[in-house]
Amino acid sequence: MTNSSIEQASNSGEILIVDTDLERAKSLQRLLAFIKYPADTVTPLQLVEMDKESLDPYLSIFTINDDSVRSFFLEINKKNKCLYPLVVVAYKQQLDDQNVVVHLPYITALCFEADYYSLSQVLDNIKNHNKRERRLTNCACQNLIGRSPAITFINHMIEQVADTTASVLISGESGTGKEVIARNIHAQSNRADKPFIPINCGAIPSDLLESELFGHEKGAFTGAISSRQGRFELAEGGVIFLDEIGDMPLAMQVKLLRVLQEHTYEKVGGNRTNKTNVRVIAATHRRLEDLIKEGKFREDLYYRLNVFPIEISPLRERRDDIPLLINELIERIEKNSRGSVRLTRNAIKMLSLYDWPGNVRELANLIERLAILYPLNVVDVKELPEKYISGDFDTAKFDKTALDSSGKIEGADLALLPEEGIDMKQHLTSIEVSLIEQALNETNNVVARAATLLHMRRTTLVEKMRKYEIVR
Known part of the structure; x- marks a missing residue:
């Protein structure tokens, strides 16, 4: 393929198919066209002649597991610090053998014998991947820095839990980066465009914590000269980060448990029940299991918060x-x-x-x-x-x-x-x-x-x- 034909191809389709077998590639191209996804086809040799700018417009790249393709994407991903939405295509028996595809940096796999339903699932995976990549690109939060197995595992855990609604409990010593983890979960989730509201449960006096979390009505107590929004109301649709949850008084733990169970709350001094759609991420430097034994933390609240635990190791x-x-x-x-x-x-x-x-x-x-x-x-x-x-x-x-x-x-x-x-x-x-x-x-x-x-x-x-x- 000449440079001009490569440029023409890169502007005409949403999917790029890389295959040594032109007829096989054309067959997949027709199937994609049937479900309204125009595709271009190139050989592995033609692919390695393309540059990053030629690949960027594509929604995804469907490729066979060819040596030249593998080395090309490993190199381009290393240079550009990104993972192209790559789909490896092979025969079913090849996909069953993990050694065949393990070294190719792909996001999902597809067999040549794929039907309409399987192909639709693959395209959904690609869309979800691209949404997450866009969120990460636009993310202004600090990254979790490190190459140690512990940090690599935590980054994997963040990816797994980000797009769910599960409550997350982050544990670790003070200063390890628990809020950084929470902000990254928020940034990679489908709530990324909604608020992230942090509150330190140990830094607020116990008699003011309820008002801070749920807000209060005018005249609710001495000094309440006007109504005030609480953190849950401010976080509506997004994430509330409850730091040092182990320091929360028992009386407040009961009210937080109700929010997690029923997704409702009342403002201090109010009688109207408010619905809430807020994801809860909590963090602590203390062992909540020990606090439960000492009668300082509710076991039922612990299990509500600890749906997805993440523990970060100390720097030492x-x-x-x-x-x-x-x-x-x-x-x-x-x-x-x-x-x-x-x-x-x-x-x-x-x-x-x-x-x-x-x-x-x-x-x-x-x-x-x-x-x-x-x-x-x-x-x-x-x-x-x-x-x-x-x-x-x-x-x-x-x-x-x-x-x-x-x-x-x-x-x-x-x-x-x-x-x-x-x-x-x-x-x-x-x-x-x-x-x-x-x-x-x-x-x-x-x-x-x-x-x-x-x-x-x-x-x-x-x-x-x-x-x-x-x-x-």
Whole structure:
């Protein structure tokens, strides 16, 4: 197929069929046309000549499990950080053998012998997948960062439960990211365009919690000079996030149980029953099972909330995620124009040895503090606060950044290359400015000596200082 014919094909159909057998492809094309889904056909060889822009208009791509197709989509998905709505098509006996299709990044499978009903189901799966991808693209919430098995599993759990109406109970230590999980469930659900209303049950006095949740009428109590909406009313159609549910008083637990069972509530001081369509996601850092035994939490409410439990591990149990988290936290600081900072490999190793009792929240606070203390600088082990320096780490040999024979700075690289890439020119500029300033500081602003430290000519350093407006 020529480039012009590829361009023509990409603008004419909703489905792209990739097959080595033209007659077989035409047969599937006719079936799709019958149910009002126009399709184009290409061979695997023609497919690999196409670019991302040519594929984007398609609702889905139906393909055989060909080696060239597999490598093409693995590469393009890696580059573009997305999963194309790919349907693998094979004979029934091939689909029964999982090894045949396991390495192809597809969202569903279809056999060549498919009937109208089977094909309709596949197309419904594609539509649901595309809706979710659009929601994720438009999602402004923070992602759950990490590649550890624990985080991978939680992301899978979020995908599974997002489009249901099930109540979710998220448990984990303080600072692990329970609200981030809740917001991602909301963002990936069919309620994404409706409100997400959080409330911390432990931060509100028990005598005010009912009014906060359900609202109150004018004159309901002293100081109620006007009626007020509660969180359930504000969250109508969306999600209410009940953080620290374990701190909710028993009297309020009874009223919350009624909302979960009957989907109704009354405002404080009111006599009208209000219906509610709100999904409940709760979170706690406490063991609710222990609170039940102590008589501090209702067992019936626990089972209503714990329809779909998600438990997030503390940061000390997923240390491999720390470099990725550091990159993400630095990127957020830069996006919010609050400065920037870089950490050496040794500094990151040191932080990975720390137990992080405050979890991700404590790590975020540290990175922001370092960005304030060392703006646009590279932080090594010796710049870290003392509490983060482990006795198991030999700090003596890291007291001074060394240059190896190639002239590279040992350990002065990024933690890891972010998945979405980085503006290398801007990053290298900030590193260069930081090193020039460090060299000048160490030589009491003697430019010739600073140039020697940086292995460059004095005139070159002067030019760079002028370029970056470094005045000494």
